[in-house]
Amino acid sequence: MHNTDTFTGASFSLKNRLGRVVWGVVYILLFKYSPKPFHSWRSFILRLFGAKIGRGVHIYPGVKIWAPWNLEAHDEAGVANGVDLYCQGKIILGYRSIVSQRAFICAGTHDYTKEGHPLITAPIVIQDNAWVAAEAFVHPGVTIGEGAVIGARSVVTKDMPAWTVCAGHPCKPIKERILSK
Numbered sequence: 475m476h477n478t479d480t481f482t483g484a485s486f487s488l489k490n491r492l493g494r495v496v497w498g499v500v501y502i503l504l505f506k507y508s509p510k511p512f513h514s515w516r517s518f519i520l521r522l523f524g525a526k527i528g529r530g531v532h533i534y535p536g537v538k539i540w541a542p543w544n545l546e547a548h549d550e551a552g553v554a555n556g557v558d559l560y561c562q563g564k565i566i567l568g569y570r571s572i573v574s575q576r577a578f579i580c581a582g583t584h585d586y587t588k589e590g591h592p593l594i595t596a597p598i599v600i601q602d603n604a605w606v607a608a609e610a611f612v613h614p615g616v617t618i619g620e621g622a623v624i625g626a627r628s629v630v631t632k633d634m635p636a637w638t639v640c641a642g643h644p645c646k647p648i649k650e651r652i653l654s655k
Contacts, residue, residue, distance in 0.1 A: 485593035494541060497523055501539070508535050520545065528569075544581070548602070563595030563614060568602035571618075574626075576609045583614050601636070610645075623651055 486494075505519055516535065517527040524543030527533075531547045536555030539545060544561035547553070551567040554575045559565055562582030573579060581598050584591040596615030600606060604618045607626040612618070617633045624630055625641025625648075634640045638647045 490541070493523070493543070497539075497542060506535055510534060562593065564597035566597065566599045568600055568604060568620070570603050571600045572605040573600065574606060574608040574610075577606050578609075578611045579606070580612065581614050606630075621651055 500519060500523070505516055508515055512535075513532045516533050517531050520527050520533065520539070520542045526546040528547060528549035528551065530550040532550075532552040533547065534553060534555040537553050538558045538560075540560050540562060542561075544564050545559060545567075546564065547567040548569045548571070550570045552571070553559065553567070553573045554577075556576040557573050558578045558580075559573075560578065560580045560582060565579055565581050567573065579598055579600075582593055582595045585594050594614065598612055598614065599617040600612075601618060601620040601622070603621045604623070606612060606618065606624045607628070609626055610624050610628045610630065612624070613629075613631045616630050618624060618630070619634055619636030619638065621637040622634045623639045624634065624645060625639070627643070628641045628645040629643040630640070630645040632644070634645060635647055637651045639649050639651050640647050642648075
């Protein structure tokens with residue numbers, strides 16, 4: 475059944491959409507092409523747009539950030555080039571958490587059971603000392619436990635436990651993560 479009279483409207487406010495336009499210009503001019511070692515500069519720019527950025531955070535210039543005001547990165551978090559922080563909803567990166575190359579951290583999806591596919595956002599939390607390896611996908615609403623490792627190209631649709639190596643499609647706990655001295 476198809477109703478052509480239904481209009482769901484924009485998923486985001488005009489203020490949000492204008493903010494993303496301004497962010498897009500600043501991203502291209504001052505963020506994306508900044509030298510790799512200029513982490514403090516990029517942190518400064520992100521803070522200007524409402525991101526909560528701790529000390530010693532390393533967000534590389536090739537990171538795509540949809541809405542900086544939905545980003546929180548605690549001290550010494552690291553985000554590699556090619557990562558997409560699709561923060562339609564909140565994304566929180568814990569102390570010394572790492573997100574590796576080309577990972578996709580996606581805090582928004584759509585309700586395909588409703589006409590117009592309305593937007594659904596849910597926060598993603600990558601806790602302290604956790605590592606999301608290259609090209610992994612993290613679904614909205616997921617928490618990666620403290621110290622967990624998410625294997626390369628994993629698809630994470632559920633919370634992952636602390637201090638556990640997890641991998642696969644779908645991602646599942648595989649073994650305990652034990653740090654050697």
